[in-house]
Amino acid sequence: MTDVSIVSCNSYDEEEVRTALENVLLPIGGLDWVTPGMKIAIKANLVSMMKPELAATTHPALLCALVKMLRERDAEPIIGDSPGGLYNAAVVNRIYHVTGMKQAEAAGALLNQDFGNCEANFPEAMVAHQFTYTAYLDKVDAIIDFCKLKTHGMMGMSAAVKNMFGVVPGTFKPEYHFRYPDHRDFAKMLMDLNTYFAPKVKLCLVDAIVGMEGNGPTQGTPRHLGALLASRSPHPLDLVCAKLIGLTPKDIPTLEVAMENGWIPESVEQLKISGDLNRFCVRDFQNIHVRRSLQFEGHGKFASMFVRSALRAEPRPDKKLCVSCKKCAEICPAHVITMKNGIPEIDKTRCITCFCCQEFCPVGAMKVHRPLIARILNHKK
Ligand code: SF4
Numbered sequence: 461m462t463d464v465s466i467v468s469c470n471s472y473d474e475e476e477v478r479t480a481l482e483n484v485l486l487p488i489g490g491l492d493w494v495t496p497g498m499k500i501a502i503k504a505n506l507v508s509m510m511k512p513e514l515a516a517t518t519h520p521a522l523l524c525a526l527v528k529m530l531r532e533r534d535a536e537p538i539i540g541d542s543p544g545g546l547y548n549a550a551v552v553n554r555i556y557h558v559t560g561m562k563q564a565e566a567a568g569a570l571l572n573q574d575f576g577n578c579e580a581n582f583p584e585a586m587v588a589h590q591f592t593y594t595a596y597l598d599k600v601d602a603i604i605d606f607c608k609l610k611t612h613g614m615m616g617m618s619a620a621v622k623n624m625f626g627v628v629p630g631t632f633k634p635e636y637h638f639r640y641p642d643h644r645d646f647a648k649m650l651m652d653l654n655t656y657f658a659p660k661v662k663l664c665l666v667d668a669i670v671g672m673e674g675n676g677p678t679q680g681t682p683r684h685l686g687a688l689l690a691s692r693s694p695h696p697l698d699l700v701c702a703k704l705i706g707l708t709p710k711d712i713p714t715l716e717v718a719m720e721n722g723w724i725p726e727s728v729e730q731l732k733i734s735g736d737l738n739r740f741c742v743r744d745f746q747n748i749h750v751r752r753s754l755q756f757e758g759h760g761k762f763a764s765m766f767v768r769s770a771l772r773a774e775p776r777p778d779k780k781l782c783v784s785c786k787k788c789a790e791i792c793p794a795h796v797i798t799m800k801n802g803i804p805e806i807d808k809t810r811c812i813t814c815f816c817c818q819e820f821c822p823v824g825a826m827k828v829h830r831p832l833i834a835r836i837l838n839h840k841k
């Protein structure tokens with residue numbers, strides 16, 4: 461059985477996208493699991509009110525093609541996501557409009573209008589034994605996780621596993637950052653969400669036709685990768701995505717934990733991949749190496765603590781770009797940002813490096829800053 465399928469797709473042209481989608485699904489059994497009348501949630505990445513060409517969100521052309529294929533099988537696709545901030549009709553409908561979801565609606569999808577919440581009890585979880593999630597997911601028979609491949613300030617990469625953070629209503633997200641300030645714990649929480657919904661998640665897809673590099677997941681630069689990927693499971697899919705953009709599991713806490721749990725093999729070469737992965741790998745993809753700088757095992761506890769703190773990546777505002785909107789201060793879950801003369805000032809001693817401020821700065825003025833020594837050491841590795 462194929463673990464991950466990858467095909468070429470060089471544009472968001474309707475015909476090319478449809479062909480690529482059909483081809484990428486073939487090696488993993490197509491859509492044979494879809495039955496007439498099935499309600500299927502497509503959990504897209506609609507992180508922010510951003511146009512498709514900015515490459516922060518799942519492209520509507522792909523969603524349109526998928527919706528049509530599901531409709532042809534008499535299924536009922538419903539597109540949903542909960543971005544950061546308020547989770548209500550006014551905000552989310554504006555996001556649907558700007559991200560091109562109205563095209564998917566015209567293709568036959570429902571756009572989720574249920575903005576209620578549910579509580580999950582999950583005793584088997586690694587860390588998230590209780591959590592709140594978006595209620596519409598309870599009313600569907602299956603879920604398709606359709607993400608965008610991007611860099612991510614906190615997790616290194618945003619792909620299939622990270623996309624499921626969108627099941628947490630936006631207003632609760634800061635609380636989760638605060639509850640799991642350690643990056644590995646946050647990764648475990650993300651994986652708990654994936655495990656909880658795994659029985660319903662029948663398919664994971666990655667829009668890597670144009671991904672995002674640099675200051676992702678919202679203010680980076682679109683980067684052509686020309687690939688569409690699919691899998692039945694988010695973990696091997698993320699392992700392949702990491703390879704595609706030149707990262708290793710040590711760079712990405714979710715992959716590191718997945719490997720420790722035995723959910724993925726030690727190397728991508730041990731996966732059964734349909735398609736020529738090497739052909740799609742981008743050697744000069746601009747990543748945010750927040751994670752690799754923390755790998756200093758075997759140097760003693762205090763040395764390790766010192767090194768970790770000295771090499772820690774942290775948010776830093778670019779004064780020239782900052783427009784003094786205060787959004788970073790409002791969204792900071794640890795409440796450690798104060799505005800001084802129109803510029804955010806961060807109390808580094810209390811910052812939990814969640815990078816929400818970087819993710820939600822509307823002009824990309826908040827950057828992930830890595831100390832020079834960390835950059836030199838990373839370069840040498
Ligand atoms: S969100 Fe960005 S632009 Fe707004 S105050 Fe913070 S750093 Fe400046």
Ligand code: SF4
Nearest residue numbers: 792811812814815817
């Ligand atoms: S300053 Fe930024 S990175 Fe630090 S806790 Fe606040 S939002 Fe998170």
